[in-house]
Amino acid sequence: xxxxxxxxxxxxxxxxxxxxxxxxxxxxxxxxxxxxxxxxxxxxxxxxxxxxxxxxxxxxxxxxxxxxxxxxxxxxxxxxxxxxxxxxxxxxxxxxxxxxxxxxxxxxxxxxxxxxxxxxxxxxxxxxxxxxxxxxxxxxxxxxxxxxxxxxxxxxxxxxxxxxxxxxxxxxxxxxxxxxxxxxxxxxxxxxxxxxxxxxxxxx
Amino acid sequence: xxxxxxxxxxxxxxxxxxxxxxxxxxxxxxxxxxxxxxxxxxxxxxxxxxxxxxxxxxxxxxxxxxxxxxxxxxxxxxxxxxxxxxxxxxxxxxxxxxxxxxxxxxxxxxxxxxxxxxxxxxxxxxxxxxxxxxxxxxxxxxxxxxxxxxxxxxxxxxxxxxxxxxxxxxxxxxxxxxxxxxxxxxxxxxxxxxxxxxxxxxxxxxxxxxxxxxxxxxxxxxxxxxxxxxxxxxxxxxxxxxxxxxxxxxxxxxxxxxxxxxxxxxxxxxxxxxxxxxxxxxxxxxxxxxxxxxxxxxxxxxxxxxxxxxxxxxxxxxxxxxxxxxxxxxxxxxxxxxxxxxxxxxxxxxxxxxxxxxxxxxxxxx
Numbered sequence: 001x002x003x004x005x006x007x008x009x010x011x012x013x014x015x016x017x018x019x020x021x022x023x024x025x026x027x028x029x030x031x032x033x034x035x036x037x038x039x040x041x042x043x044x045x046x047x048x049x050x051x052x053x054x055x056x057x058x059x060x061x062x063x064x065x066x067x068x069x070x071x072x073x074x075x076x077x078x079x080x081x082x083x084x085x086x087x088x089x090x091x092x093x094x095x096x097x098x099x100x101x102x103x104x105x106x107x108x109x110x111x112x113x114x115x116x117x118x119x120x121x122x123x124x125x126x127x128x129x130x131x132x133x134x135x136x137x138x139x140x141x142x143x144x145x146x147x148x149x150x151x152x153x154x155x156x157x158x159x160x161x162x163x164x165x166x167x168x169x170x171x172x173x174x175x176x177x178x179x180x181x182x183x184x185x186x187x188x189x190x191x192x193x194x195x196x197x198x199x200x201x202x203x204x
Numbered sequence: 205x206x207x208x209x210x211x212x213x214x215x216x217x218x219x220x221x222x223x224x225x226x227x228x229x230x231x232x233x234x235x236x237x238x239x240x241x242x243x244x245x246x247x248x249x250x251x252x253x254x255x256x257x258x259x260x261x262x263x264x265x266x267x268x269x270x271x272x273x274x275x276x277x278x279x280x281x282x283x284x285x286x287x288x289x290x291x292x293x294x295x296x297x298x299x300x301x302x303x304x305x306x307x308x309x310x311x312x313x314x315x316x317x318x319x320x321x322x323x324x325x326x327x328x329x330x331x332x333x334x335x336x337x338x339x340x341x342x343x344x345x346x347x348x349x350x351x352x353x354x355x356x357x358x359x360x361x362x363x364x365x366x367x368x369x370x371x372x373x374x375x376x377x378x379x380x381x382x383x384x385x386x387x388x389x390x391x392x393x394x395x396x397x398x399x400x401x402x403x404x405x406x407x408x409x410x411x412x413x414x415x416x417x418x419x420x421x422x423x424x425x426x427x428x429x430x431x432x433x434x435x436x437x438x439x440x441x442x443x444x445x446x447x448x449x450x451x452x453x454x455x456x457x458x459x460x461x462x463x464x465x466x467x468x469x470x471x472x473x474x475x476x477x478x479x480x481x482x483x484x485x486x487x488x489x490x491x492x493x494x495x496x497x498x499x500x501x502x503x504x505x506x507x508x509x510x511x512x513x514x515x516x517x518x519x520x521x522x523x524x525x526x527x528x529x530x531x532x533x534x535x536x537x538x539x540x541x542x543x544x545x546x547x548x549x550x551x552x553x554x555x556x557x558x559x560x561x562x563x564x565x566x567x568x569x570x
Contacts, residue, residue, distance in 0.1 A: 014358045016394050020365035023387055027372035058354070085354040107361040110368035 003128075004050055006121055010034045011041045011067070012056035012083065017106075021054065024110055030117065038062035042070060050128055052079045052101070052120035054113075057091050065091060068098055077127050079120040083108070137197045140186050148185070151178040155191065156198050220316040225309050226269055228252040240318055242290035253314075258288040272303070273310060287316060295320045355401050359394040366391045416543075418566050419458050421451035421490050421498055428462050428488075432469050439473045441484040448491045452498050452565035456543050461563070464536045464547070465500060468559045471532065472504035475557060479506055497545075498563045505556040509549060517549070536561075 008025055010032050012018040018034045025032040035041045039062055041053075053071075057064040068080055079101035084092045092103040101120045104113060144152060147168075154164045161179070165172045188194035211232065214221045220237035224230045230248050238245055241256055248255075254262045272281070287297035296319040304311035366387040373383045425445060436443035454461070469486060476484040486504045493499050509517060518537045533547070540547045545563040552558045 014362075016362035016390070016397065017358055017365075020362035020369070020387075020390065020394075023383065023390075024365040024369040024372075026383065027369040085357055106357045107364050110365060 004048070005031065006051040006124065007049065008032045008051055008117055008121075009041060009053045009055075009078075011036075011038060011053065011059075011064070013037060013059040013061075014056070017056070017083075021113070024113070025117070028114055030114075038064065038067035038070075041067065045071075045074075045076070047074070047076055047078075049078075050124050052081060052117060052124055054081050054083060054117065057082045057084045057088055057095060057103070065095055065098075068095060068100065072098060077124070077131070079123050079127075081116055081120050134201045137186070137201050141198075141201075143185050144182060148178050148182050151175060152182050152186075152194075152198070155179065155182070156195050217315070220318075222248075222253060222256070222314045222316070223304075223311060224253040224314070225307075225311050226273060227309075228254055228265060228269065231311065237316065240289075240316065241287070256287055256316075258286050258294050261285055262288075269312075284319065287318075296323050352401065356398055359398040359401070362394045363391050363398075366394070415457040415459065416455055417458065418453055418455050420453055421447060421500070424454065424456075424458055424461060425488070425490065425500075427458065428465050428469075431462075432466060432488075435470070435473060436486065439477070439484070440481040441473055441476055441486060443469070444485070444487045446487065446489050450492050451490050452492055452496060453567075454498055454563055455566040456563065457539075460539045461543070461561075464539045464561065465502065467532050467536050468502040468547075468561070471559075472502055472506065472557065475506035475508070476504055493562070496565055498565060499560060500563070501558060501560045503552060503556065503558045505552065508551055508555055508557045514549075518547070 008030055010018055010021045010025075012021070012034075013036055015036070018036065022032045022034045035044070038055075038059060042062075055064040055067060062070075064082060068082075071078065071080070080095070080099075081101050082092060082095050082103035084103050084105050088105075092100075092105075095103060101123065102116050104116060141149075141152075150168060151164060154167065159167070161172050161175050164170075165175045168175065170178075182188075183191075183194060186194055186197060188197065211234075214223075214232065214234035215236075217234055217236060220240045221234040222230060222237055223232040230251055230253050233243075233245050233248050237243075237248075243255075254265045257265060281302075282298070282300040284296060284298050286294045287299075288294050298317040298319055300315045302313050304313055370384050370387040370391075373379050373387070425447060429445060433443055465488070469488070472486045476486070483505065486502065489501045489503065491499050518533050537547050540561055540563070543563055545561065547559060547561050550558040550560065
C-alpha cells in the first residue's frame with residue numbers, strides 16, 4: 001500500500017502570518033493546509049493523515065496549548081511545532097513538557113522554520129513506520145494457534161525445547177514443529193528477531 | 205510642691221522636660237532630657253537653653269521669647285523643630301512650650317519629644333508606597349509593551365516570510381511570477397498593517413491629556429527618586445540629583461514623565477553595567493533654560509551610545525540590547541512631544557551619554 005502524502009497543517013488566527021507561511025512552504029515545495037482556528041483543525045482532524053502541525057500558541061477561542069491537550073487525549077502522534085511570541089517562553093516550556101516537537105519564536109528565520117518542519121516530517125514518518133510494523137506483528141500474532149501462542153510465550157521466556165515439552169506435556173518433536181510454525185508465521189529470521197518483535201509491541 | 209516633688213514629677217515624664225526663664229537660663233531638666241541630649245543636668249542648669257538648638261533656631265531663640273512676652277504670652281505653643289545633641293548631631297523634635305503663670309521673672313516649661321523613629325517609619329512607609337505604585341505602573345507598561353510587541357511581530361513575521369518566499373520563487377529557473385506578485389502585494393499590505401499598529405500606539409501614549417496636572421519639578425523628582433535610588437543601589441551605581449532653585453512649574457502627566465526619566469536612568473544603568481562598580485555614576489540635573497523651559501538631563505559616565513545607532517536610536521525597534529523592546533527611546537520621545545517638549549542626546553565628555561528632556565513651563569500650556 002502506498003503511503004498517503006504528508007501535509008503541513010498551519011493553524012494560526014492571524015491571516016497574514018498563516019498565508020505567508022503557506023507561501024513560504026510552497027516556495028520550497030512543501031504542501032500546506034492552512035487553518036484559521038484550533039476548532040477548524042479538530043473538526044477536520046484525521047489521525048491517519050501523515051505530516052506535522054505548525055501551531056500558534058496564542059489564539060483567541062481555543063489556544064494552541066488547549067489544542068495540543070485535545071490531541072494528546074486522542075492519542076494523536078502528529079508532531080506539533082509551536083510558534084510563540086516574544087514573551088511566551090513559559091507557555092512554550094509547558095508545551096514542550098506536554099510533548100511538543102519544538103517551538104520557534106516570532107519573528108523567526110524562514111530557514112529555521114523549514115528545517116524544523118523537515119525534522120518534524122521525518123519524525124512523523126518514523127513514528128508511522130514503527131507503528132505500521134507493530135500493526136503487522138499484531139496481525140501475525142493473531143494467526144497463531146493457541147498451542148503456538150503457548151510455545152511463543154515460553155520461547156520469549158528463554159526456555160529450551162526440552163523444558164517446554166515437559167511444561168506443555170508434549171513430545172520434543174511436537175514442540176519443534178510448533179516452534180518452526182511460529183517462526184514462519186511471524187516472519188522471524190532468528191530467535192533474537194522473534195523476541196525483539198514481541199517485546200516491541202508489548203512496550204517493553 | 206517641694207523642689208524634690210517637682211523634680212520627681214519631671215523625671216517620671218517620658219518626654220524631655222526643661223524649665224527656663226525669660227533670659228533662657230535653665231532652671232531644671234529631667235532625666236529624659238539628659239538621655240535625649242547627652243548633657244548631664246548640672247552642666248545645663250544655669251546655662252542657656254539655646255545650646256539645645258542648632259542654628260538658625262539658636263540665634264532666633266531670644267527674639268522668639270521676647271515676642272512671646274510682648275504678645276502677652278500664650279497658654280501653649282507647639283511645633284516641630286530640629287534639636288541639637290551634645291555631640292553636635294541633630295534630630296527632629298516636637299516641642300510644646302508653656303509659660304509658668306505667676307512666676308516672676310517669667311518662666312517657661314518645655315516638653316520635647318524625639319521624632320527620629322516616627323520620621324523613619326513615615327519615610328519607610330512613603331518609600332514603600334511609592335515603590336508599590338511604581339511597580340504596579342511598570343507592570344502595566346510592561347504588559348502594554350509586550351502586547352504591542354506581539355502585535356507588531358505578526359506583520360513582521362509575515363513580511364519576512366513573504367520576502368524569503370519571493371526570493372526562493374525567483375531562484376527557480378522558471379519562476380512563477382504569479383506567486384511572486386502575490387507575495388509582494390502581501391508585503392505591502394502587511395507593512396501598512398504594521399504602520400497602523402504604530403499609529404495606534406502613538407494615540408495610546410498621547411491619549412491621556414486629562415491626566416495632566418500642574419506640578420513642581422521637585423515633586424516629580426521626589427517620585428522618581430523613590431524608585432530610581434533603589435534601582436541604582438541594586439546596580440551598584442551612584443545616582444545624584446541636582447535641581448536649580450528656580451525650576452518652573454510643569455503641566456504634565458506626572459506618571460508618564462516619571463516613566464520617561466526612569467527609562468533614561470535605566471538606559472544609563474544598563475550602559476554602565478560593564479564598567480567597574482566604583483566608577484559608575486549617573487547625575488540627574490534640572491535647570492531653567494534662558495527661554496524659561498524646564499530642562500532635565502540624565503548624564504552617565506559609561507561607554508556612551510554606539511556611533512552606528514546615533515542617528516537612529518529614537519526610531520522604534522533599534523534596540524541594541526538582547527532583551528530590548530526597541531521602544532524605550534521612541535516612547536520617551538513620543539511622551540515628550542505629546543507634552544510639547546523633546547528628548548535629545550549629546551555625547552558626554554570625556555565619555556558617557558547625556559540625554560536631555562526639555563518641557564515647557566506650566567503657564568505656556570493652555
